[in-house]
Amino acid sequence: MLLEKLSNARGVSGNEGEVREILIDAVKDHVDEYRVDTLGNLIARKKAKGARARKPLRVMLAAHMDEIGLMITHHDSNGYLRFDPVGGIDARVLLSKTVLIGKDKVPGVIGVKPIHLLKASERQQVLETDALTIDIGAKSKEDAQGLVKIGDYATFATTFSSIGTDCVKGKALDDRAGCAALVEILKRDYPFDLYGVFTAQEEVGARGARVAAYAIEPTYAFALEGTVCDDSPKKKDVSPVTRVGGGPAITFADNSLLSDRRLVDLLVETARENKIPYQFKQAVAGGTDAGRITLVKEGVPSVAVAVPTRYIHSPVSLLSKRDFENLIALMIKALPKVAKI
Amino acid sequence: MSAKDFLKKLSEAHGVSGYEHAIREMVIAEFKPYADEISVTPMGSVIALKRGAGPSMRSTLSRAEGLRTGKVLIEGHMDEIGLMVTEIEQGFLRFTQVGGFDVRVLPSQEVIVHGKQKLRGIIGARPPHVLTADEREKVIPMSDLWIDVGLPEARVRELVQVGDWITYARDVIDLKNNLVAGKSLDDRAAVVSVVEALKSLATMKHTWDVYAVANVQEEVGLKGAQTSAFRINPDVAIALDVSHAEQPNTPEIGTVPLGGGMGIAIGPNIHPLVYEKLTEVAKANEIAFKVLAEAGATGTDAWAMQVVREGIPTGLIDIPLRYMHTSVETISITDVERIGRLLALFCASLDDKFIKQLRGETEEATRKSAKETRKNAKKK
Amino acid sequence: MATAKKATHFPLLDNDDPQSSGMHPLKALTKRITEAYGPSGYEQGVRELIRDEIKGFADEVRVDALGNLIARKKGTGPTPRKKVMLAAHMDEIGVIVTHIDEKGFARFAPIGGVYPLTLFGQRCRFANGVVGVFGREIKDSTATEVTLNKLFIDVGATSKDDAPVGVGDPAGFWRDFSDLGNRIVSKAMDDRIGCVVLIEVLKQLKKSPHDVYFVFTVQEEVGLRGATTSAYGVQPDLAIAVDVTGTGDTPEANTMAVQLGKGPAIKVKDAGMLAHPAVKNLLAETAKEAKIPYQFEVLTGGTTDAMAMQTTREGVPAGCLSVPTRYVHTPSEMIDFNDLQNSIKLLVAVLGKQIKLD
Known part of the structure; x- marks a missing residue:
């Protein structure tokens, strides 16, 4: 399963090479051409097919290859490693996790002082990243320096697997789910030029999408995402943001984008006509590649649509396979109608 | 002019973000002897072009290979942080900041108010004798400070308007071991390094065109760098900015010893090949550096330049500096000169091969896919 | 200049039919434009109103991909003519x-x-x-x-x-426009009052040596998005935003020199940008020549479309003319009617003359 391979692959922002290689392999037989740009985006192009192909129409689909992770900043005198988060990580999820560092996948653990030794007040204290270290079992600073370099990226050592009846768990489902969906979407033909862009550096400011869109100048853009989910039971009747199992989530607005209403309506109508379950992302939170693409050059009407994903930006996340498949189905049905907007 | 003299001149001159005109004239004068062309962007940044020899292979061959002269951009920013008048109250000036200040350093600083004429001023605060014990414990907020120019209100109103800018009044002082201290060494020291690089390049052979740039408005949002890079559209861009040197009460992590070389950054903001090349050249020439891991936004011009147009391979060199954004920023002249030399060596090392390497992945991928497409077509 | 009608205690009745009740036409226009519905991203209604209002006054009118309304008035000077972009945003919070x-x-x-x-x-x-x-x-x-x-x-x-x-x-x-005489109040004064200024300047500008682009932008309140893309398309040589700014003239306000009724505010700085000194001076010098009152503005919070226009492509000298406004980002934003008229006058004067930036 491609999603499994992608989830297990390692690609923190700025270092997406391993993920990119998998994706090149997956798409090369289905697209007319592809290239890798300066920031490391993989840009695949499918030329318009069909008699009524409208030439000037270019549609960009973006899914980001990068994941959040850690970067090694310093070797302590005793061989422990200091690090900074790459992308938005809540430091509270880091304690007692395992990581793999650098090209050689040096294993490490983020250890914490045992509960036995904690003062009562310490137990209530949140540990920020600058108070944490990675232990690779090095004997000394020199030993550690020989194994790990400053600037090396670390990823969570999480293995993808199924969970429950319909769900899968793994790291980096945000946004490898979008990448896997995009690969499926690229296997069909469309009556316009379709650019499937696997973007770099989304988690540090949607930087890849920005320069890719500059080069492509799309007419419309869709970001395919793994998005926030807050569907745990709550006392108050308030928004769950998205629900796992409720179908692909359409963004009408987030912190980076006011989705183009025509594209939102197109997705909603397509879902209804084809009886594909869908939901809105019921919060104005977060940002995606679409928010950067929409601002490129003279502007690009854009929308984001996502697989609801629990526990994103942590070592392990969870999504429903049905939601994932419905995202693909929805996009495949909706895309041909873009030409009629 | 020697690096030290030029740094002294730039440091003692005045130009907050948006008002860099005096600095610009000095930079143009210093760039001129080494440049083939000088231009000023609509925002006021200075660009000096020093032409390279072009592709080394015979011209027809180069054309056939699609080779052209590479463009490398090296830059520092010439603006400084400062203050601005927001209101005139009984002859005293209320103010806000241009760029980021630690307000704790402001009381009793001497400043220049750039009104209809330059006025000396002192940043005043109420004397401790009249404050309650509680008040003495607290940092004095900017709203409780004022600037006193020692003139009667009517005269102040004649000479000063809302929106006039204010800078530190501070002469450079020499410290031991080739260190100097003064205001706005962030980032005028980088401009000096850029000039040092041009000086060195004058005696070297280089194939790439070198664009030496002194940018405006870094302190208020990296604006000069973004727009200059758009104009130049370089193949490689190197930003020079200051970073924290080792100093009392700061961690060893992410700091560089003063006088001990420089920082070379790595991380998402930095193109891996540019990082490799910079460190390679430094090692080959026995120039000391420390690797600085930047996990995200570097907060420097490099961050803005990387995403200009279709993306620009970007590098970042950090000049170690103590006491950043104060009026006693401290720097080593040796570091400034050394960075200039590294920059020159880096620029001179750029050849046809490097352009190809930068484009490599792209071209190879495109070729591969074209071949495969043909193969697939045949199969069908 | 017509004097404003005295405020009534029954503004709703008075506002039922502004034209026939003798409201000043500029106030009537302001009422129409401010009362229209148009949160960021949903500016269609406002755009149609403005498009109707400026019909026949521009040489070319177009709407771009994000919904910005761009009206071009061709200059009469020799080519190449400077392109001047004025921007006011149609959206409201x-x-x-x-x-x-x-x-x-x-x-x-x-x-x-x-x-x-x-x-x-x-x-x-x-x-x-x-x-x-x-x-x-x-x-x-x-x-x-x-x-x-x-x-x-x-x-x-x-x-x-x-x-x-x-x-x-x-x-x-949802709030009605109220006419308080010298002062007028409504929702969305930010920045429909800028739109009103642009509409009036377009109507009153007999000729200009420059090509003037009147751009009614979208999505300013969520991050200057419309100005970012429209400025890229227009590629101006000079850009001026027309927007509202806060004041320091209410009880226990923050330190700020701007007051209602003391003339349009010429921006020096806000939280997002420093106006190009030449643009600031151009506005101030023109005001002096035309004997229009003005004040300088240093705003410590907030910014305008000028910030986005400034960093377009290789950079654009940019500035901002602000209409002083009390209670910004509330349903009751108040401006001074003379400030509005003087803003229009000042821009007409600026655009009518040969602009040199140095």
Whole structure:
């Protein structure tokens, strides 16, 4: 399963090479051409097919290859490693996790002082990243320096697997789910030029999408995402943001984008006509590649649509396979109608 | 002019973000002897072009290979942080900041108010004798400070308007071991390094065109760098900015010893090949550096330049500096000169091969896919 | 200059038919434009109103991909002519529904910088005309410390099923225009008053040596998005935003020199940009020549479309002319009518003359 391979692959922002290689392999037989740009985006192009192909129409689909992770900043005198988060990580999820560092996948653990030794007040204290270290079992600073370099990226050592009846768990489902969906979407033909862009550096400011869109100048853009989910039971009747199992989530607005209403309506109508379950992302939170693409050059009407994903930006996340498949189905049905907007 | 003299001149001159005109004239004068062309962007940044020899292979061959002269951009920013008048109250000036200040350093600083004429001023605060014990414990907020120019209100109103800018009044002082201290060494020291690089390049052979740039408005949002890079559209861009040197009460992590070389950054903001090349050249020439891991936004011009147009391979060199954004920023002249030399060596090392390497992945991928497409077509 | 009509105690009656009730035409225009519905991203209604209003005055009118309305008035000077871009944003702050609970109450997110303090008891209006009231959770909070997640919108529904609005529906504040004589008040003065200035300048500008682009932008309140893309398209040589700014003239206000009625404010700095000194001087010198009162503005919070235009492509000398406004980002934004007229006069004077920037 491609999603499994992608989830297990390692690609923190700025270092997406391993993920990119998998994706090149997956798409090369289905697209007319592809290239890798300066920031490391993989840009695949499918030329318009069909008699009524409208030439000037270019549609960009973006899914980001990068994941959040850690970067090694310093070797302590005793061989422990200091690090900074790459992308938005809540430091509270880091304690007692395992990581793999650098090209050689040096294993490490983020250890914490045992509960036995904690003062009562310490137990209530949140540990920020600058108070944490990675232990690779090095004997000394020199030993550690020989194994790990400053600037090396670390990823969570999480293995993808199924969970429950319909769900899968793994790291980096945000946004490898979008990448896997995009690969499926690229296997069909469309009556316009379709650019499937696997973007770099989304988690540090949607930087890849920005320069890719500059080069492509799309007419419309869709970001395919793994998005926030807050569907745990709550006392108050308030928004769950998205629900796992409720179908692909359409963004009408987030912190980076006011989705183009025509594209939102197109997705909603397509879902209804084809009886594909869908939901809105019921919060104005977060940002995606679409928010950067929409601002490129003279502007690009854009929308984001996502697989609801629990526990994103942590070592392990969870999504429903049905939601994932419905995202693909929805996009495949909706895309041909873009030409009629 | 020697690096030290030029740094002294730039440091003692005045130009907050948006008002860099005096600095610009000095930079143009210093760039001129080494440049083939000088231009000023609509925002006021200075660009000096020093032409390279072009592709080394015979011209027809180069054309056939699609080779052209590479463009490398090296830059520092010439603006400084400062203050601005927001209101005139009984002859005293209320103010806000241009760029980021630690307000704790402001009381009793001497400043220049750039009104209809330059006025000396002192940043005043109420004397401790009249404050309650509680008040003495607290940092004095900017709203409780004022600037006193020692003139009667009517005269102040004649000479000063809302929106006039204010800078530190501070002469450079020499410290031991080739260190100097003064205001706005962030980032005028980088401009000096850029000039040092041009000086060195004058005696070297280089194939790439070198664009030496002194940018405006870094302190208020990296604006000069973004727009200059758009104009130049370089193949490689190197930003020079200051970073924290080792100093009392700061961690060893992410700091560089003063006088001990420089920082070379790595991380998402930095193109891996540019990082490799910079460190390679430094090692080959026995120039000391420390690797600085930047996990995200570097907060420097490099961050803005990387995403200009279709993306620009970007590098970042950090000049170690103590006491950043104060009026006693401290720097080593040796570091400034050394960075200039590294920059020159880096620029001179750029050849046809490097352009190809930068484009490599792209071209190879495109070729591969074209071949495969043909193969697939045949199969069908 | 006509004097403003005295304020009435019955503004609603007075405003029923502004034209026939003898309201100053500029006030009537301001009423029409400010009362229109147009939260960020949903500016269509405002755009159509403006398009009608400027019909016949521009040489070319187009709408770009994000919905900016761009009207070009060709210059009469020799080519190559300078391109001057004026920008005022059509959008207003508002809210967008994120959840409807079982009883039909709507939860919402802000569009742009909405202060929770200003909402409780106020009304909003949706695109379909439905009016809602902002209510708040009373338990565990006081009115002064209320946060957006403790507020909800009551549209009069009794259940989720009969709610006349749905998730994703945006709403703007709902308030009438009031004529207080020298001062006028309405919702969305920010920045429909800028739109009014641009409309009037376009109408009054007989000829200009420059090609002038009157750009009515979208999505300013959520991050200057319309100005970012329209400036890229227009590629101006000089850009001026027309927007509102705060004042320091109310009881115990923050330190700020700008006052209502002391003339248009020429921006020196705000939180997002420093005006190009040459643009600032151009506005100030022209005001002096034309004997128009003006004041300099240093704003410590907030910014305008000028910030986005400034860094377009290789950079654009940019500045901003501000209409001093009290109570910005509340449903009752107040400006001085003379400041409005003087803003128009100043821009007409600036555009009518040969501009040199140095």
